[in-house]
Amino acid sequence: MVTPSATLGVEKYRDQSRRDFARLIHCPSFRRLQGKTQLFPSHESDFFRNRLTHSLEVAQIAKSIAIRINSTDPFFKRNPINLDMVEFAGLAHDLGHPPFGHNGEATLDRLMLRHGGFEGNAQTLRLIARIEKKTTTEFPSASRSPRAVDPVSLTDLRLGLNLTYRSLASILKYDRIIPQTEAARVSQGSEKKPVKGYYASEGKLVERIKAHVAPEFGDKFRTIECHIMDVADDIAYSTYDLEDAFKANFLTPLAMMAKDDEFKEKIAAKVRESLSTKLPGVSASFAVSDVNDILGEIFKPLLQFNDATLKKLNEGATEAELSFLIGTHTSAGSQALAEKGYLRTSFTSDLVGRFIRGVQVIPDSSCPSMSAVHLDVDTFKSVETLKHFAFELLIVSPMLKIAEKRGDQIIKTLFECFMGDRSLLPSDWRELYGTIDSEAWQARVVCDYISGMSDRYCVEMYARITSENPITIWKPH
Structure with missing residues (x-):
């Protein structure tokens, strides 16, 4: 069968970036993001964000940043950023994240250490450029039946969603090949955690991306759309993870401000590291006092006394009365922000708006696609402080680490089962597994x-293989 799309000519009503956007929205991997955890398991409450809603928020923030740059910067008034492509980057940036978040990523990387490793950003590129079942080098243009691998040359024929080079470049955050062997990782001292980059299997593709998008550019490769997406992702992380934590009553503003200096020094050290790597021309000085100043500024409304409290203070309160007034006022304000939806929404909205206004652009007139975007220094420090607070207090907390540890066991068991018996795989994956007799390929x-599984599907598959009482043995996969 020849599909209708094989005979279509140029569609003048939409450009290629709009076509790429549509292909992303309609692909299964995008839908599966709704089943992948962002911070808290979504089945615990329909309020909590998942990877899909997070991606939608990142895309919206990224598009707002691009609109602002297009309307305020003289260079981009004349050479506007493509809004569809920026939105595409925001929607696609988390596609490669596996089930069970950071721990799932670390588990797969450990299991793949001898075969090129695993990393979420690398998997995103591989997914949209290779894994998604849209086109191959033969199908639908020259063949009636799609095949993933040429049986003679053993060449991988898959083209994924068959996107433009510029769209692929928009999610290429790290311009480095992940070492292919365990020995190479050990020699670099990078065997303990996933290496940011792209797989060697996509190395030639990345060369073509660079040649088509910025052929004369000699520095680290990252497009303006990718810069904007990365900033938008940081903004979303730094605000919305906190909102979810406030709603879940796992965290309050007062609890953040009351953390001891040892904890805050850990935050300050991470901000210093971020300053030195992301804003190398700026002083990396950042201390516990700076953490306190940022929290004090962000949560200032909690510390501002109302008229009734000010009146009591001015009337000459005793030390005990003063302590009581300040304590009850800040505690009530902190709890109100955590519990009251109107206050939470206003808080996060104000923060996002403030952070977007802190975005700066550095146009590259000789190669506009390589123009840089970053946050100004003060905004960057605020975003990084909140982001690392959320990470240390929530993502690596015992509460979430217990759930992630379970995920480690589930992924390891599934991997070993599938490697030991390919008949357990779905028919299309089983066929792909058998096309090349190589342990690395398999x-x-x-x-x-x-890595493409949702959290729930991964748990269900594990139960079907290992449990004495699985939910079902007939559910199609």
Whole structure:
């Protein structure tokens, strides 16, 4: 069968970036983001964000940043940023994240250490450029039946969603090949955690991306759309993870401000590291007092006394009365922000708006696609402080680490089962597994399959294989 799309000519009503946007929205991997945890498991409450809603928020923030740059910067008034492409980057940036978040990523990387590793950003590129079942080099243009691998040359024929080079470039955050062997990782001292970059299997593709998008550019490759997406992602993390934590009553503003200096020094050290790597021309000085200043500024409304309290203070309150007034006022304000939806929404909205206004652009007139975007220094420090607070208090907290530890066991068991018996794989993945008789190829196929699972599907698959009382043995996969 030849599909209708194989005979279509140029669609004049939309450009290629709009077509790429549509292909992303309609692909299964995008839908599966709704089943992947952002911070708290979404089945605990329909309020909590998942990877899909997070991606929608990142896309909206990214588009707002691009609109602001287009309307305020003289260079981009004449050479506007493509809004569809920026939105595409925001929507696609988390596609490669596996089930069970950071721990799932670390588990798959450990299992794939001898075969090129695993990393979420690398998997995003591989997914949209290779794994998604849209086109191959033969189908639908020259063949009636799609095949993933040429049986003679053993060449991978898959083209994923068959996107433009500029769209692929928009999610290419790290311009480095992940080492292919365990020995190479050990020699670099990078065997303990995932390496940011792209897989060697996509190395030639990245070369073509660079040649088409910025052929004369000699520095680290990152497009303006990718810069904007990365900033938008940081803004979303730094605000919305806190909102979810406030709603869940796992965290309050007062609890953040009351953390001891040892904890705050850990935050300050991470901000210093971020300053030195992301804003290298800026002083990396950042201390506990700076953490306190930022929290005090962000949560200032909690510390401002109302007229009734000010009156009591001015009337000459005793030390005990003063302590009581300040304590009850700040505690009530902190609890109100955590519990009251109107206050939470206003708080996060104000923060996002403030952070967007802190975005700066550095146009590159000789190569506009490589123009840089970053936050101004003060905004950057605020975003990084909140982001690392959320990470240390929530993502690596015992509460969430217990759930993630369970995920480690589930992924490891599934990987070993599929590698030991390919008949457990769905028919299309089983066929792909058998096309090349190579452990590295087969491990990558299994890794691709597991990384695409939602959290719930991964748990269900584990139960079907290991449980004496699985939910069902007939559910299609």
